[in-house]
Every structure is written in structure tokens, then in C-alpha cells.
Amino acid sequence: MSKKSKYNLVKFLEIRFADPISSMKLVNNYFVYGTLMGRINLYNIKDDKKFQLSEVNPENISDIAFNETERAFQIGIGDEEIKIFFVDNLSEDTIPQSQSMNVYDSDFDHSKNCENAFIFITDQCFFRIQLPQIEEGTLKMVMMESNYDIKYFNRESLDDKSGKIKYSLTTTNYTVPFDFYENKFLWVEFLSSTQRNICVSNIPLFESQKPYKHPLENNIGHISQAKLLPNNKVFIVHTLNKCEIRELDNNFTLLANFEHIGEEVLAIDVCIKDESVNDENDLDDINNYNKEIMFNKEYKKEITTKKKKKLNAINTNTNRILETSDNQQKNKNKKSNNENDDGYLTIKQNLKKENIVNIKNICISTLDIDGNVNLYKNNKEMNLFNLNNIEEIDQDHKDKNFFGMGYAYYMKTDLNYYCISSDHGCYIIKNNN
Numbered sequence: 001m002s003k004k005s006k007y008n009l010v011k012f013l014e015i016r017f018a019d020p021i022s023s024m025k026l027v028n029n030y031f032v033y034g035t036l037m038g039r040i041n042l043y044n045i046k047d048d049k050k051f052q053l054s055e056v057n058p059e060n061i062s063d064i065a066f067n068e069t070e071r072a073f074q075i076g077i078g079d080e081e082i083k084i085f086f087v088d089n090l091s092e093d094t095i096p097q098s099q100s101m102n103v104y105d106s107d108f109d110h111s112k113n114c115e116n117a118f119i120f121i122t123d124q125c126f127f128r129i130q131l132p133q134i135e136e137g138t139l140k141m142v143m144m145e146s147n148y149d150i151k152y153f154n155r156e157s158l159d160d161k162s163g164k165i166k167y168s169l170t171t172t173n174y175t176v177p178f179d180f181y182e183n184k185f186l187w188v189e190f191l192s193s194t195q196r197n198i199c200v201s202n203i204p205l206f207e208s209q210k211p212y213k214h215p216l217e218n219n220i221g222h223i224s225q226a227k228l229l230p231n232n233k234v235f236i237v238h239t240l241n242k243c244e245i246r247e248l249d250n251n252f253t254l255l256a257n258f259e260h261i262g263e264e265v266l267a268i269d270v271c272i273k274d275e276s277v278n279d280e281n282d283l284d285d286i287n288n289y290n291k292e293i294m295f296n297k298e299y300k301k302e303i304t305t306k307k308k309k310k311l312n313a314i315n316t317n318t319n320r321i322l323e324t325s326d327n328q329q330k331n332k333n334k335k336s337n338n339e340n341d342d343g344y345l346t347i348k349q350n351l352k353k354e355n356i357v358n359i360k361n362i363c364i365s366t367l368d369i370d371g372n373v374n375l376y377k378n379n380k381e382m383n384l385f386n387l388n389n390i391e392e393i394d395q396d397h398k399d400k401n402f403f404g405m406g407y408a409y410y411m412k413t414d415l416n417y418y419c420i421s422s423d424h425g426c427y428i429i430k431n432n433n
Helices: 107-113 279-290 297-323 327-339 395-400
Strands: 007-014 022-025 031-033 038-042 049-054 059-069 072-077 081-086 098-100 116-122 125-130 137-146 152-155 169-170 174-181 184-190 196-202 214-215 223-229 233-238 243-245 255-259 265-272 362-368 372-377 379-385 411-413 417-421 425-431
Touching: 007 038, 022 059, 022 411, 022 417, 022 425, 031 049, 031 072, 031 417, 038 081, 049 081, 049 395, 059 116, 072 116, 116 174, 174 223, 184 223, 196 223, 196 233, 223 265, 233 265, 233 362, 243 362, 265 411, 362 411
Parallel strands: none
Antiparallel strands: 007 425, 022 031, 031 038, 038 049, 059 072, 072 081, 081 098, 116 125, 125 137, 137 152, 137 169, 174 184, 184 196, 196 214, 223 233, 233 243, 243 255, 265 362, 362 372, 372 379, 411 417, 417 425
8 A cells, every 4th residue: 555545534624714623532533622602613534524513603713621420512612612422422413412611600790700711621520711801810610520520720718608619829920821731831931031941730729738849941942732641741843843752750851752754743633552563664664864955055044044944923913912912010029939939839630530651651643834744653754644645634724725824733643543633624634544
């Protein structure tokens, strides 16, 4: 079988103009995606059937999770509502029935807190974060457990007679959330244009616990992608295409690293697999790919120039934002963090929820701006395919570029299928190996 025929397009899901995909979930041959304008669709890959779950919602679709026990998708509508769609209710003749839960107690509470609020969802709970405003230094959280009991985390009202548990996290004014995995939340906080911390907190957060915080050295450039891994590990992409797996310990220990084959990583996804890897086949794929034109000297020189321009633009914009922040508040946050240096903790592993996973079992898929999809597995990185080489993809899409609009792009994979969002819609690529 030729290299090109190992992967083929099984479905293209078109999106409306200026309504990009904002979240995706792939599980059990079901693919659900939501858009910035609040549309929700489900595609059954096995039966080749598409369902419109919801046409209009007041806010963008922020996150999607799947509950195996209930066989239900839990979908975040902005920061205000969770909609639940049961897979067994899908039919060709009726609109799927759903349940919904309001995140806020009232419309007033929502309108007061909506700005800069985000939702992360797992099958266990959802986690709403309220990013700090210029004159605030706390990260406010809301957590809803699987029994739909809403618990507000806000330390100022710890003694609330309603019985709701309340906490908050001290952060800087410029805080970037990245991931929520099982009972951990990952973010980066900026202290100044040159000082940053990578932070992880266990949820729920008790008074006796402090978040894990570690200063990011100057050799770690702008972080564009970050994802929590099992066993206190994290995967980060920085400086456009430098990829690292690190331990969440007191030294932020580097465990593995590689430079992505291709320019500027746009999206990542992680799978945990137990099966061994055929090293010989992996090496053949790597060697064959390294012979392709993108790795000749002229192309490498071209992408190096593009990369420098991109990094300069990112650094300039970041510095501009930080310089406009309140200096007094920034200095206060800086002082607070320095005082607590000896309190930086390794996040303890929850053995009941996490099995011991070797790095060799962690499969990290990456998508870059040139259409390459790569796989890091068994301590090797290899190219799987390039969207331009998938014969079934419309030539018009290839000519117009897949990622020219500058949206946030997403990829979900179970290693059998790769679901990739683009300016034109979502491509579902099948692995025929």
C-alpha cells in the first residue's frame, strides 16, 4: 500500500462563513462539534449520518465532554449553560431531546460575570473560571459535580449560609488558561514581560493546599499549546514548534523533547495506548518523509525566516499588553509570588483516578500550519500525512489554504480517525493501517 493510501477522507463537514468550529469531541465513532455562533452538530461516523442538535444558542460552544455511563454528550454554551444530549435518543424522524442546566442562579449574575469567563467540562464535572479584571488578582471558579450539585468557589464568602463551598485562586492580571484534566487545572500567569509561571491546581482546592507554580526560564519561548498528562506530567509547545514533556516537580524536569516536523503547531491531541510500536515501520515513515521537499535547504531557510517574523510579532504584542497593565497591581502580584517561592508544591497524583502511564504509552498528535499531522509515540516523532496529499480533499480547499483565517483550530483523534477543523470545515481522516 502506498504512503498516500494509508489515510483517506471519509467525510467533510462544511461550516458557514465566519462561523468557525470552537470545540470538538470524538468518542465511540461519534463526532460532535460546536461553532462560534452557537450551532451544535453530531456526526455518526459508523452509520454516516449527520444530526443537527441545536441551531441557535446565545453564546459560542465552549467545551464538550462525553459521559460513558449516561451515554450523553455534555456541551457548554458559553459560560452560562450546560446542554446534555443522549445518544440513544437520536433518530432520523425527531429532534433529539436534551436536558439543560444553568450555571448561574440568575440572568443578572450571568451578565455581571460573563466577561472573560470560560467553561471546561469532563464527564465528572464542569469547571467555570472567571479571569481576573485589571484591578483584580483572583481567579474565581465554579464547579458542578456529576450529581449536578453546584458549588461556588470564592473564598470571600466561605461562611455562606446556603452551604455552598467557596474558594478562589490568587493570580496575576494577565492569566492564560490552558487545560482542565480530571481533577487538575493548568494555566500560565504573567508577572512581567519577561517573567512567567506555569501553574497547576488540584480541584477542589483546600485551604491547606497551594497551587503548583514554577518559573518558566527564558529558553522557553511563547507557549501556544499545553496539555496535562497522567502522572504529573505536562506537554507544552513553545516557540511555534518546540515540543516538550515535563514533570510537574520542583525542577520542572524535562523528560522528552522534539522539534515538530513542520512549521507552527496549531493544534494537539493526546491518546493513551498500551500496544507496542513497530519500530521498523516508524523509522521507514520518518526516513521517507525526511526525503520530501519540505526538508530541502531552501524550504528550511524560508520557514526559519517566517518563524522569526511570527515570534517577533507575538513577543511585541505580549509586551504591549503587559505594559498597559496596572503597575501597582503587577508589583503586588510579583511580591506575593516571591514570598511564596518555598510553597511551590508538586501536585500529588490521585492514584484512584490515574493509572501509572509510561511515556512510551503517550501518543501525542500535532497539526501544523502547513497541513502536516504528526505523531509522537514510543519516543519518536513521525509524519502521518499532509492534508494536501489527501486525494479526496477538494483542490479548491488546497489552493485557498486550510488555515489562512487565523481562527483557533482543533484536532481530535483516537488514532483510528483524525478530525481536523479548518477555514472550510472539518475533515474526518481515516487511518487505514
